[in-house]
Amino acid sequence: MDYKYIEQLLERYWQGMTTLEEERILRAFFSQDDIPVSLLPYRSLFTYEQYDKTMNVLGDDFDEKILEMIDEKEPVKAKTIRLTNRLMPLFRAAAIVAIILTLGNAAQKAFDPKEPDATNLAGYQQVNEGPSVALGDTIKVDSLQKTGSPMVNTIIK
DSSP states (O other): OOOHHHHHHHHHHHHTOOOHHHHHHHHHHHTSSOOOGGGGGGHHHHHHHHHHHHHSOOOTTHHHHHHHHTTOSSOOOOOOOOHHHHHHHHHHHHHHHHHHHHHHHHHHHHTOTTSOOSGGGHHHHOOOOOOOHHHHHOEEEETTTTEEEESHHHHTO
């Protein structure tokens, strides 16, 4: 029997130029019992899918065996991380920057030569004694006459 067509399909298969239909033909050919000796080494390449489905199957107790091997009875649950926890490093960095800027600003004010000396502070320590703005602004309203008069005279004197 002439197997030229199968050999041509094998050559195209090695070059990666076969279609899905041609690969199905090769699988069907190599799955039959009567195969020439020259093509017998390629048989396992095309029939592994049929035998692999039944041979290499994990058992039902596979998960239990693996969990016993690693001594873990229940699976580890994922932790939920809230947004505040994710942004905590950013908050810390912002606080550090704020502290550094505050200290730098305070140091700059301490060494600023434009500030008045202790000898010139005498003018700043004086308290002006004069009429109180709050007292001069208060008005006593007579509800019968609807006129207002300042309460300055009645409160202090």
